[in-house]
Amino acid sequence: MNEFYDSLCEQERASVQDVALKYGRTLNPCYERLLNAKAVSASPYYVGLSSDMESFTHVTKRVVLVADTMLLSDHGVGAVHELGERQQSYALPPFGDNPQIPHNELHTWRYGMVTKDLVELGQWLLDAEPLLRSGLVWYGPVFMAGNSGASSTLDWRITPARQLPSFSDRSIDFVVEHGRAVDLARSKPLASRVVRPILEIDLPFINGLSLSDFAQVTSEEFDSYRQYRDFMRSRLLELDDALEAVDSQVALERVALSIRDELNAATAEMSSAARSRALNRCGAVLGTTSAILAAVRPEALQGALAVSATITAGATGLWPTIQAFADNKPKRMHGKWHYVWVLQKKATTH
Numbered sequence: 473m474n475e476f477y478d479s480l481c482e483q484e485r486a487s488v489q490d491v492a493l494k495y496g497r498t499l500n501p502c503y504e505r506l507l508n509a510k511a512v513s514a515s516p517y518y519v520g521l522s523s524d525m526e527s528f529t530h531v532t533k534r535v536v537l538v539a540d541t542m543l544l545s546d547h548g549v550g551a552v553h554e555l556g557e558r559q560q561s562y563a564l565p566p567f568g569d570n571p572q573i574p575h576n577e578l579h580t581w582r583y584g585m586v587t588k589d590l591v592e593l594g595q596w597l598l599d600a601e602p603l604l605r606s607g608l609v610w611y612g613p614v615f616m617a618g619n620s621g622a623s624s625t626l627d628w629r630i631t632p633a634r635q636l637p638s639f640s641d642r643s644i645d646f647v648v649e650h651g652r653a654v655d656l657a658r659s660k661p662l663a664s665r666v667v668r669p670i671l672e673i674d675l676p677f678i679n680g681l682s683l684s685d686f687a688q689v690t691s692e693e694f695d696s697y698r699q700y701r702d703f704m705r706s707r708l709l710e711l712d713d714a715l716e717a718v719d720s721q722v723a724l725e726r727v728a729l730s731i732r733d734e735l736n737a738a739t740a741e742m743s744s745a746a747r748s749r750a751l752n753r754c755g756a757v758l759g760t761t762s763a764i765l766a767a768v769r770p771e772a773l774q775g776a777l778a779v780s781a782t783i784t785a786g787a788t789g790l791w792p793t794i795q796a797f798a799d800n801k802p803k804r805m806h807g808k809w810h811y812v813w814v815l816q817k818k819a820t821t822h
Contacts, residue, residue, distance in 0.1 A: 600687050675763040
């Protein structure tokens with residue numbers, strides 16, 4: 473992210489479309505390096521399950537206290553915006569009179585990324601710059617490739633080998649690997665054999681600031697946020713044991729109480745910060761969003777994501793889809809639980 477932002481000249485920053493296109497060109501050739509580096513890091517990805525471009529600012533402001541790196545994508549919905557051409561040499565089997573001579577073929581293809589709104593994406597990338605630079609959030613484009621002679625979007629085809637996360641493909645791997653996600657609620661998760669709501673709380677965040685001001689304040693206060701995220705990470709590890717304990721409800725209540733106490737302390741600290749002269753002049757106030765932390769059986773969450781693309785489009789919602797998947801799979805489910813923060817879309821200002 474630092475390489476990308478450092479490379480932006482003043483002229484490119486003046487055009488938000490150019491910012492979005494350059495972001496895609498920068499990530500396309502090196503995304504495997506990014507993914508591999510993240511895979512071996514200590515902090516897990518949180519995947520935005522129901523996020524789309526219109527909700528990026530909403531989600532970004534609300535998860536910095538409890539999430540590590542937040543991965544957002546607009547799920548391959550929208551037009552393909554061409555980024556350029558790529559070339560790769562392929563070694564073909566020897567042929568002809570001399571089978572010892574290898575034969576290489578140079579293949580050229582066009583590539584682009586899918587998004588509903590280049591302007592909105594470019595503006596978000598500029599406004600959230602401090603957050604992307606510090607690794608708190610990033611955007612995963614959906615790349616597509618087509619024949620070099622293609623002349624319309626009808627000729628584009630998805631190329632999985634060159635595709636970054638969306639919810640019909642690679643992001644399921646992130647959920648499998650890290651077991652962390654954030655969902656914008658259309659309905660609340662109900663307790664069942666595959667879903668265990670753990671606690672419901674008002675999640676605090678600094679409200680009343682533009683995204684660019686919010687991002688700057690958050691990056692400057694990074695160390696104070698870090699301790700809460702470290703705390704949350706350790707409590708989620710404790711939940712793994714609590715969920716499988718003989719008296720699991722008592723064990724869950726104990727962990728939930730410690731999370732609630734820590735978040736209440738964070739609320740008081742953030743409220744004090746919002747009332748400080750510097751932030752108050754900028755219009756900052758303390759906001760809260762009703763949030764539920766839920767544990768979900770991995771087979772149910774992964775299965776729901778795999779069989780339903782409607783989650784991203786908002787037609788069904790995550791929790792009914794999970795329950796429907798579980799109802800159709802009567803066998804006993806087990807394995808390490810996944811954790812989802814379920815955020816209500818409305819916020820309260822204090």
